[in-house]
């Protein structure tokens with residue numbers, strides 16, 4: 779089932795294909811302008827909205843409230859996001875991939891894509907937290923320095 783796309787939709791889709799990474803509408807707008815494609819930000823948003831409804835692109839909303847757009851099902855990847863430093867690690871496996879076909883059958887629901895994200899502390903931040911605990915313990919019995927002087 780192929781629907782005809784407007785020129786701006788095609789441009790936006792092409793740009794997302796080129797960028798290969800989740801991009802905000804504002805950044806897309808900047809990239810398009812650099813390519814001398816004249817398109818207002820409102821048009822970019824409209825194109826993104828239509829492409830989203832069509833299932834061609836997917837949206838990921840960050841904790842900051844910013845929405846990042848990428849090609850749907852281009853890759854089935856998921857993120858482990860650290861709440862402390864904000865770093866995201868990509869998981870290369872998808873734990874719910876098989877669930878899609880099951881849901882399609884049992885709910886008669888046409889699935890375009892899914893999102894799944896895990897939040898917690900990355901290893902670096904876990905170690906940093908351990909260190910700060912140790913430091914506070916050392917502070918309380920730090921009388922060795924005076925004896926050594």
Ligand SMILES: [Zn+2]
Nearest residue numbers: 860863900903
């Ligand atoms: Zn971290």
Ligand SMILES: [Zn+2]
Nearest residue numbers: 854855872875
């Ligand atoms: Zn997945």
